[in-house]
Structures are given as C-alpha cells and as structure tokens.
Amino acid sequence: MDIAKILSDQQITPKSSIPMYLQIANTIQNKIMAQLLPEGTRLPPERELAALYGVSRTTAINAYRQLEQSGMVKTKMGSGTYVAAAINPSPTGVPWSQLFVPPPQTTMVSLIRELISVEITGNTVSFAAGMPDPRLYPTDLFQELFLRYQRKLNNFELGHIPTEGSTSLRRDVVSLMNQQGVQTGQNNTMIVSGSQQGLYLIAKVFLSPGDYVVVQSPTYLGAIQIFQAAGARILTLPIAGAFPLNLLEDYLIRYRPKLLYMLPTFQNPTGQVVPLEERKSLLQLAAKHRLAIVEDDPYSELYYGSQPPPSLKALDDYGCVIYLGTFSKVLFPGLRTGWMIAPEKVIDRVALEKQYVDLHSSNLSQWLLHHFLQEGLLANHLRHIRQEYKKRRDSAVHALRRFSNGQISFREPEGGFYLWCSLPEGVTSRSLLHETAKTGVTFVPGEAFYADAGGTHEFRFCFATHSRDLSTDGIKRLAKCLAGLEKNKPANSRDNLSRRPII
C-alpha cells in the first residue's frame, strides 16, 4: 500500500482560512473513514508527513495530535502513529423524538384527524368534517376553464409571484369584497394557502407565549389549536345571549389581549349570527380600546334565508378588523386558497412571515381562480349550492327532531354548515359517538370547540356533506344509538361525569 500516494492526492491550500494542520488532519481522517487506510496501518513519521505536504514539522505534529484527540489514530511511544480501530456507528439510531421540540397539544387534534379522515364510502355517514359535498364542487366549470384557457397559460405566470399573491387574483378579490360592502384595495389584500394559513400567520406575527387572545366559546377548533400552539392564553366569551360587551371590556382592561378572534356570521360550531346592532357596539368598543379583531368569515355567502348583516370589516370605520375569507367552503378545499384583508402594516408584516413558510401560494390555483372569477361563474354557483344546502339543512332539522323524539335540541341556523346539538342530561356526546361510530356514523363532540371546559353534552352536526337520503339514514342510526343510551343510563346521571382516579 503506497500510503504517501493515498495521502497526497488531496491538496493543502496555504491561503485557506483553515489552518494547515487541520487541513492535513481532515485529509487523513477522510481516508481513514473511507477505509482506504485500514485499522493498524502505520502512518508516515512526522518528518515524512511534513515533507509530503511541504509543511513544517510542527504542523505535521499538530495534525497527528488532532487525529489522536478525535480517536482516529494512536501513537505508540518510540514506534510511530497507527490508524485506530474503526469508528463504530452508534447502534441505537438517531434519537429523533428527543430532537423534536415539544409537540403542540395533540389529543384532540388526533381525535379530530381520525374523525375527519373517515372514508366517505359505503355505509359510512360522517357528520364530523366541516366539508362541502364533493358532489357539489364545480368541477365541470374548472374543466371548462382548463379547455378555454390552456393556450393562455403563460410562462411568466409560472415563475415566482409576489408573496402577497398574484396581482390579478388580488384585484378580483378586491371587487368581490367591494360587492360585499368592504372598501379595500390591492395593498390591503393578500392571498393565503387557505384561511387556515391566514390564521397561522396571524398567530405567528401577533402572539408570543403568554399573550392573551379572546375567542367565542365554543369556537372553531382550528383556531384554538393555533392559538394554543403559539403559547397564547385564551379568554372566552360565552356565545349564548347578547354579545357580552361588558365581559369583553373587562378582559380588555384587565388582560390587554392582543386579539379578539371571532366568526360573527354562521359561527362554527353554533351557526349563530351576531346581529347588526351588536356588531356596531362591538366595533365601538374596539375603537375605544384600540382592539384588533380577527374576523373569520368562511360561511357568510352560504345563507338560506335573508342575507346576513354586513361583515365587521364592512362596518369597520376605525380600521381594527383583519378579515379572513376562503374559497374552500364555496368552491372546494383542494384549491387551498383564501385571502386576508387588513391594514397595509399588517399585510406587510404577515407577508414577511409567509416568505419563510412557502414564499407564495400555488400559482395554478390562483391562475384558475382568476379566470373563474373573471368569467363571473361564482354568483351562479353560489345560488345553486345555497338551494341545495338549504334543502339539506331542512331535511336534517326535520329528521333530527322526528327520530330523536325531541331528545336532541338545537337552534335552526340561517346559514353555514352546522347544527349545534344538545343531548339530554346523562348522555355525553363522547358516549354517544362511541356507539354511533360502531354503526359508521360520526360527528364532533362538543368539547373540541371549547378552550376551557364545556361541551360534554353538545356536539357539532355538519349537514352539508351528504345527500338528504344518506343523511336521514345516518340520523336514524344516531337516534337509535341515543335511545339505547337513554334506556341504560344510570339512575344518578351525574355519575357519568364525576372524575375517577386513574390507576
């Protein structure tokens, strides 16, 4: 074995910022690790090594000393320098889980994930996912768009576009918002990868651990998760009765929350609408206390009676509302396209954050949506799905009342996707889910929507996903399970809820 040859195929750079002894040590270590110099090989004496690389003897000595320290070579007094035993890989593998930062709260997340991932096939009826019915997606319209516009697909539209979104789609969103009474402009508008991302970015930009956020209670599960993951402390406004302005003002004075997050229109999960008068009062209070409000508005176009009141953003003379819209519920979730309307300062800061997350959202979705909106296809599609979802709501309301013998109570919502149902005392929604799941019927237990305790006797029922027949069938099965539970419920119905020690 010609050691000199093996060692000298790599050059040493005197001008490099790495000291020469380290360059030599690196070279030798590389050879050893690549198994070109097996264990026990006697390496050249220091003087020879120095000559080999054209360096001083001190440099050579230092190189060997470095290799000795890292366990690559062994020096035997009076005999020379030898390649040490091979490095053994650590037998246990990379300890991945120990490298991770603590995960966000996951119990509810994984429960929900499971519920939502239930395949919608055969006998399964999921009232759990807050999803539009795939059968109602305007797929045919998008097929048309492919045909009509494919020739116009332009190379320059496929490169990097502004983080805030494609100029043409932002312009379309501005007109959409104008039609809904919101005065805004392109610089106040940003395209996001679903309103989920809008909320995520808001949390990233506004919330440090320990900050306070006010939410309605119950509220959208995804928002609770995002705020909790950001380390925020959550203050809750009960949703029953008039909007609790006093309580909110108390929070504002006592805790100085960073944000109020709410869905004023066809709320998820209750379907409730904050009346116009209360919206105005809320905005006045916000102006008095310089409160930032995040208005999440996925459902306002899905009304089944008269149109709901204007959005908070439309009424916001003071400029305190950050508005989130989305195409996921009215078109389809796979577009992963939503938008944010906010003061320019907010848009700028959020865009800075979005750069890190994904540079910008998918051009193809934005390009297709632009043509969809330009062709004026949205209004007709909305008319169509409103009619269909209204029928589904009516049918679900009717069937739930009829088959549960009034044991399940709820308020009929004027829009959106959900019935917020209460169970009789002694039956928890988890125990009911436990039974219905066996028959292929799911829904989301109420607890998921509370940042604090609550919701054990409530559940969210999404009436939008299935045809009326399938839905009625599911409701029958659900009612049967409930009747079974009712019959067997313990005499002292509070028993169910008392805590038992875990042993």
Added chain:
Amino acid sequence: MDIAKILSDQQITPKSSIPMYLQIANTIQNKIMAQLLPEGTRLPPERELAALYGVSRTTAINAYRQLEQSGMVKTKMGSGTYVAAAINPSPTGVPWSQLFVPPPQTTMVSLIRELISVEITGNTVSFAAGMPDPRLYPTDLFQELFLRYQRKLNNFELGHIPTEGSTSLRRDVVSLMNQQGVQTGQNNTMIVSGSQQGLYLIAKVFLSPGDYVVVQSPTYLGAIQIFQAAGARILTLPIAGAFPLNLLEDYLIRYRPKLLYMLPTFQNPTGQVVPLEERKSLLQLAAKHRLAIVEDDPYSELYYGSQPPPSLKALDDYGCVIYLGTFSKVLFPGLRTGWMIAPEKVIDRVALEKQYVDLHSSNLSQWLLHHFLQEGLLANHLRHIRQEYKKRRDSAVHALRRFSNGQISFREPEGGFYLWCSLPEGVTSRSLLHETAKTGVTFVPGEAFYADAGGTHEFRFCFATHSRDLSTDGIKRLAKCLAGLEKNKPANSRDNLSRRPII
C-alpha cells in the same frame, strides 16, 4: 322614547352560565353603544328594571353597578341612573406595530427581496435570482396535460387530501427517488409547498431558541434566515478544501447540534460537490454521533458533465438523513411543490406541524405533477434543459474570463445555476453592485450567504436565467463597472473595509 320597550326586546336566560345581572348589563350596554339610548337618558329606577326583566332588585342593582364601572352610566344620588357621555374612539388607531412580535432579521431579507423582484424586462439583466429561465418552463407540456386530463379531473381529488400529500404523487416521488438510488417508501415521503416549506417545517419541529445548527459557509441564504428566525445558533463549516470532518466532530462533541444542514451537490452558492469518499466519511461520523443531517438537493439533476455522486440519502444506511427535493428548479417555481424523504417518525411529526400551516399543499399542482410524471415527461425535459444550461454556463464562464481580464476568479461548476466569483482586493461586491445596478445589472453580494462574517469580496452569479446573448451583454457591463472601480480604488485598499463610526 319608550325605554322599557327598547330594553325589553332582548330576553334574559335564567339558565345561562352568564349571571343575570351581567346579561342585563350587556343588553343595556348594547343599546347605549348602538345609540338607541342617547347620552343623558334617564334609565328606569332599579325596582322598575327588576320588574321589567323579572329579576330581584339586587340583580338590577348589580347590573347598574356593572354599567357604572365600565363607564356606560352615571348614578346621581337621589336622582337616578343616566346614560353617560358616548365612548370616544381612541384617535390614534390600533397600534399595529406594537402588537407584532419582533420580526426576524430583515436587512438582508429586504435587500435580497429587492434584488429578486427586479423586473426582467428591457435592459435589465439579473444574475441575482436563483431562478430557471421562464422561457425554458415546460409550459406547452402542461397545456397538453390540461387538454388530455381535464375530463379525468375528479371531484374527490379536489377535497381534502392527506397532509403528507396525494397518494399518487407520493408514489411517483418514491419511484423518482428509487431511480436515483434512494430506497424509500410512501410512509417516508411527504409533499411540501416547495422545499422552502420543508426547511421551514424542519426548523419548527427541531429548533428551540439557543439550539445549535451546523451549516456550510457560505450556504443557501434562505436556510440561514429560517434557522436565525427560529432562534438557533449557527456553527459553520468552511467549504474550501476537503470536508472538515475534524471540525464537525469537534462541534458535535462540544455543542451537540440538532442538525447539520447542507447541499452536497452543486451547492448554492459555490456550485461545489462533496466527493463520494467524503460523503461516506461524513455518514460514518454522523452514525457515530447520531447526527441528523438535512440534505437539500435542488440541483443534482442539473449536471453538465458526468453525473454527480449519489445523494447522502442514497448512501445513508444508518437512517440519519432528511432529504429535501423540489420541482422548482427543474420545472417551474409556481408549482410550489417539493418533497421530503425521512424516517417515518420525522414525517409524522412534520405532518402534525404542516396541518397548522396549511392543512395540505395545493391539490391542483399535485394532480398535474402526477400526470406529468406518469407520462414520463420529466426525463426528456431534463435532457433539454441540461443542454441549454450547459451552454449558458460555458458562455458565462468564457465571457467573465474574457471581459474581466481575469479580475473575476471562480471555479467552473459541473452543474447547478451558479458561479461563485471572487473580486480583486480593494473592490467589495457591494460597491460593485452599487455601480452595476445603475446600468441595470444585479447579482447577490457574497455576505448574504454567510451566517458569520465573510463574503465581502465574493458574489453569486446565476447563469441560468438569461439567454447567452443577454447574459454576455450583462457581463460586459459588469466588467466595465469593475474596471472603473479598479481605476479609482484607494491606494491603501484596506481602507474600504475599516469601520467608520456612525454619527
């Protein structure tokens, strides 16, 4: 004004979790804020109020006390309760900037953002952005796909898909990786919104503030930004000479870094390739120390001579490599689609995080890419762009040598997009950029790629974006600017670099 009527149109719910006095106070506050009860209005005496809502007198007293505390009413002794002066909105607006968490480091970000956003029109020649030439995007192939597959667009493909990505595209990516010698499966594969997002998610999952990360120096700017924004401390491995295994081992023992991030193939910005032998040695060292390596690999398919060595992932018997791939450089950035190959534990944890960020990436991009790959269109396209980029590299190398009279030095890269250029002493890349920008020519100053100091005399030159003619024209202008600076450079060239007090 019939105050009783105004007040009693809202019901009080005795069974609510909100105390009755608070419900009454809320109602009255709402009326006041909606200006239905103007300033100075005398409210009903407590006894009347109690009767109006059917509550005890104590409840009525508490309601007024609550309203007084929040400044809505004033009690005049012996005279009654009156609506107080209207709430004045705070005149200064929401203090947005004060609500934001501190932004990540932004000087370099905004510099780069500016450089990259320079419009590629007319006379402008940008060597700054690391972007493929839009003229080389396979737009025609995607138009074809629109035509051929539009009928097959399926409603169920447009709903929510797994966070890890569409099953069919993941399968395609697995075969792609298999062809490149990586043994992997679907459960080890995740689709992300560009490899940028992959890196972002890795930082989210692995890095707490104060954690150590090792990077090459110089390295990809976006990685430095993401790691810094996560609060990580960055340790650097100089890229000149052999891979510095000793230094790395020293870091591993001394700092226990969470990750080593590197681009082993056609590195950004230097174009360097870590030789096979050094890859093997590195993986051995990683196995010995249970080190997690993030291999960012956007360029390995863009080789202009012989194929580069297999990726670290392909050589990784120990399972310590997280691999990031992307379609942005070989197809087009607007797809916003990349992928991650990693141990299942990592994929699971990263998917949990991605749920928060955007639920999943755009279905349309994934659907189109699936058909693109299924049709086997990638190989041909790669052949085509390799030829073209090779010509551009050769032309840029030639022109830079010729027109700069050897004043700009660099090593000719075997692939990728970049020349890593050094300027003569006395000329900084910033001062050169200052001049060239006036003539419409830009590049990225070397400093941007160093987590520590360095790069003042270096710059990154992207040869991929422009045609050879335009590129040569830009190089001529650049060389002219350099000659100008050379002529006027101060006698003592170190002067430029000495720090001057900012006054």
